[in-house]
Amino acid sequence: MRIGMLTGGGDCPGLNAVIRAVVRKGVGEFGHTIVGYRHGWRGPMEGESMDLSLWTVRGLLPRGGTILGTSRTNPYKTDDGPRKVLATLARDRIDALIAIGGEDTLGVALKLEGDGVRIVGVPKTIDNDLSGTDFTFGFHTAVQIATDAIDRLHTTAESHDRVMVVEVMGRHAGWIATYSGMAGGADIILIPEEPFDIDEICDRLKHRHQQGASFSIVVAAEGATPKEGTMEVQAGEVDDFGHVRLGGIGQRLSDEIERRTGYEARMTALGHVLRGGSPSAYDRVIATRFGVEAIDAAHEGDYGKMVALHGTAVVRIPIEEGVDRLKTVDGRLFETASVFFG
Numbered sequence: 001m002r003i004g005m006l007t008g009g010g011d012c013p014g015l016n017a018v019i020r021a022v023v024r025k026g027v028g029e030f031g032h033t034i035v036g037y038r039h040g041w042r043g044p045m046e047g048e049s050m051d052l053s054l055w056t057v058r059g060l061l062p063r064g065g066t067i068l069g070t071s072r073t074n075p076y077k078t079d080d081g082p083r084k085v086l087a088t089l090a091r092d093r094i095d096a097l098i099a100i101g102g103e104d105t106l107g108v109a110l111k112l113e114g115d116g117v118r119i120v121g122v123p124k125t126i127d128n129d130l131s132g133t134d135f136t137f138g139f140h141t142a143v144q145i146a147t148d149a150i151d152r153l154h155t156t157a158e159s160h161d162r163v164m165v166v167e168v169m170g171r172h173a174g175w176i177a178t179y180s181g182m183a184g185g186a187d188i189i190l191i192p193e194e195p196f197d198i199d200e201i202c203d204r205l206k207h208r209h210q211q212g213a214s215f216s217i218v219v220a221a222e223g224a225t226p227k228e229g230t231m232e233v234q235a236g237e238v239d240d241f242g243h244v245r246l247g248g249i250g251q252r253l254s255d256e257i258e259r260r261t262g263y264e265a266r267m268t269a270l271g272h273v274l275r276g277g278s279p280s281a282y283d284r285v286i287a288t289r290f291g292v293e294a295i296d297a298a299h300e301g302d303y304g305k306m307v308a309l310h311g312t313a314v315v316r317i318p319i320e321e322g323v324d325r326l327k328t329v330d331g332r333l334f335e336t337a338s339v340f341f342g
């Protein structure tokens with residue numbers, strides 16, 4: 001078989017581990033040919049590909065990013081995009097395509113399946129917000145990086161008697177903020193699922209400082225939003241999938257907290273730092289298991305499926321089931337986190 005593979009959307013630690021696993025088993029055990037497409041869906045649209053051999057994937061396990069490159073290109077937002085993708089796959093005699101990505105990448109894969117492409121999906125989102133899988137690779141690495149940063153910010157916040165606002169990734173779901181905030185001992189955690197009241201936040205911080213604390217840590221997901229009419233926020237640009245480019249809530253919070261409380265406040269946006277670097281041991285294992293299961297599915301002709309983690313088992317589910325809804329933070333988990341607010 002000739003099997004294509006691409007990585008779409010934002011990069012995250014563990015992508016190269018998936019690529020390595022697909023190639024190691026696909027080429028090494030099954031004898032298939034693996035063709036990698038560059039820069040997400042832009043690769044098959046523009047006919048940009050590379051052969052993936054056993055030699056190509058040597059040393060990839062601990063390496064961050066993706067050797068295939070990635071983009072947020074949407075073929076269905078481009079003139080003749082789907083036709084170009086199909087033409088490239090036909091030119092390269094691709095029997096099946098493994099698409100590694102999140103809701104948007106796999107949404108395109110689902111549409112292409114309807115056009116006759118044999119698809120196997122691998123879930124990838126650093127935000128951990130895909131409904132079909134308990135965890136996605138890259139998430140635990142991002143949480144650890146954020147937790148390490150919060151630990152470091154504790155000491156500088158204490159030294160200067162400051163409120164430190166830490167902005168982390170999380171467009172529609174606050175998994176990274178919740179996990180890293182809990183692990184890092186944050187005093188306030190703000191997530192998209194729970195619109196915040198800036199007055200309430202300031203009251204909590206004042207109460208904490210009146211009780212003898214000299215500093216505070218506020219962790220905010222980039223998609224955190226204030227309750228209507230309580231604080232202005234800035235709108236950003238929109239990408240090919242209709243998502244607003246976020247970022248900036250941390251600075252707005254910092255400014256408002258300092259203005260309303262009189263406490264000196266500073267903001268740190270971790271942003272793409274969370275995406276970079278080596279994957280954790282946990283994420284290397286998940287990514288490897290996902291890659292092996294994906295190539296097994298392609299080899300067996302089990303198309304239209306997405307691999308997923310359910311408990312400790314890696315399973316296959318229909319792609320549409322994996323991306324049909326957003327997985328938001330469990331209210332009970334956030335309730336546990338809120339015990340330690342203020």
